[in-house]
Amino acid sequence: MKRFQVLAIIILSGAILVAASCFWPKDDVKVNLMGERTVKFIPKDELFNFKVVDNTKNVDSVIAILESRAYGIDENAIKRMSILDESVFKTSDFFVNPTLNDGSTALDNFFRALQQCDSSLIRVGHYGDSQIEGDRITSLLRIMFQDKFGGNGVGYVPMEDVTSPISYARTASPNWVRYTVFQNKSRTGLYCPGGTVFRYRFSIPESTRDSVTDGGDTIKIKVPASSYSNATLFLKLFRGYSTAKLWYGKAMEPANLKVYNSTNGDLLADVTLDSPDPFNVLRLPLSANPVSLRFVFTGPSPEIYGLTFDPPVGVQFDNYGLRGHSGDGLMLISNEFLKANFIKINNKLVILQFGGNVTPYVKNEASLNNIKNIYDKLYQHFKAALPDASVLVIGVNDVARSVGGTYASYPMVGRIRDVQKEVAQKNGCAFFDLLELMGGENSVMAWYRKGWASRDGHYSDKGREIVVNEIFLAIMGEYNKYLIHGKTSMK
Incomplete structure (x- = not known):
């Protein structure tokens, strides 16, 4: 075959593909071939869109801020931090600790328990999916809190x-x-x-x-x-x-x-x-x-x-990671049984970190509303089981998928974060905005290029250190306010 014939075939094939993209239906094509299958093709809007969606300008500024203050897990630095040091423990832009009807805040019960951890052991239950399984994230939170408030050990095994x-x-x-x-x-x-x-x-x-x-x-x-x-x-x-x-x-x-x-x-x-x-x-x-x-x-x-x-006294963090889980299954545990267990083990804070596994399946308002109802009931379930303790919700992080040859956030990830934040505050839970910490939608690719996360949103060791650092500082910022307002004597 001559060169011009090869070139002609390439040009003709390209023209056919471009034409197909111009006329391909937006809802793709359903075919019955060994079961129902969906045939996808790049639509013309994506084919001729040469922009990389990664929110670069905003994310770069966020990353610069995080790099300037992320000291990693430096145990000596943590011990030297003064609880009332305003220069260290400032109010976090990513954290909401709502005021409840009685004038207290969502984390006051936990803060009150922290004041007693020099004479008793208090537990924190960290629930999540594969983002935390194997004691990831939890272990770093455990180190930081134990260095500040005492304790040791690995918690639940x-x-x-x-x-x-x-x-x-x-x-x-x-x-x-x-x-x-x-x-x-x-x-x-x-x-x-x-x-x-x-x-x-x-x-x-x-x-x-x-x-x-x-x-x-x-x-x-x-x-x-x-x-x-x-x-x-x-x-x-x-x-x-x-x-x-x-x-x-x-x-x-x-x-x-x-x-x-x-x-x-x-x-x-x-x-x-x-x-x-x-x-x-x-x-x-x-x-x-x-x-x-x-x-x-x-x-x-x-x-x-x-x-x-x-240990006999201090703070202990228990890792309850379930791969692939969205959190709703936890409502199978009887509320009264859960409450009795929490009392027996002296659990004073529950951290709920879910959302990544539902993100690919939330595609419209109906599915979003369904997820909203699920998390509303889940947060209610734990609040009822913890009347004398606190609940912290860590929102969904950014997750990317391949779209037209590039990577972009799932389209509803920001909306999922919004409903999590809404129902968390509705039920008297504190909320940490992990999506906003990363830089918002389409930020995960910037984290990927820094080596802080994979494209599917799972954090690397460095990424986990940054995330845990911000969560710890956010909680301590609220604890600082709690002490300054004179709600209890300083530790």
Whole structure:
């Protein structure tokens, strides 16, 4: 084939594609081919739009401000900060702490509890999706608050999870079964405050599981049937603890738990799990502060919620991340059950960080209104369970998708943020505007180029440090106002 013929074919093909874009319907084309499929094509408005949508001017100014004050997680700097230092703890432009009908603010209950953390342990439950799973974000908040108000430990440790944690190492035997309010729901309807519950089995039928090859392909692997005499959990912590606590539910028949120092094999605890109550906190003494532990469960499985590693006083942050979750499943936890659990563990603040997983599916006013109603009910649910505590909502962050060969925000992400902010304040919750912190819509690509986030909005280590820094300073700014107004004596 001659060169001019090749050139002619290229030009003709391009002309056909341009013509197709001019006449392609806005709603795309539906075809029935192995089920209903949608055939998409670049419309002419996008084809001839050569602008990159990334809100560059506004975002660059935001990034410059963040870079000028983001000190990272400098524990010594945090300890040196004076609570009443106006130069450090200023009111945040991204934070709303609404005044309630009684004249208090949404976070006053939490601030009041902070004043007592030198004589008791208060907990903060951080709920979210894959943005926080594996203790991401939560671990940094924990470090900053513990450095300022005291405490240590890693908080809540689930028996198993879909991701590896960053604050400890965990290996569980294969006969643990994980139930959540999002997937594989429990028949009893009872979950820990984070929305999970675990049981172990003594036999596992033959099954298949997904595995990823070196080339990145997903293949099915047959897992043979297996039998077990017990269920085990190995933990390696970054420091030793004198005690651990087991959260567990009703035991239909007595079960046994033995805890070993996995370094030398010493038996540390031998306890019976036989409580008829739906939520129990069992103290496990750990002599010699071991960092490597082996937990061995035998007998009929009760409902196991997880473990905690805490100090006797200070602040503790519990990570309740559920990949792919939008938050609505948490309403499956009975309000009274949740309230009783929060009282038992002394939880004084709940942080709700959801929205990323619903963003791709909110495409019109009807779906937006549906999401608004869901979050309205979710915030009400937690406020009712926490009458003497506080709720902080962290709004949706920017998320990009490919549009016509470039990346842009999902069109309704700003509206989702708006309804979250509206119903949070309506229900007496504080609100942190993560979208505005990033620079607004179409800001995620600037964060991506800085190495602070991926295109789908998940933060890198540096991005998480910046986000946590701003959240911490915002909360401390409000705490500073609380102290200045004389609502309690200064810590």
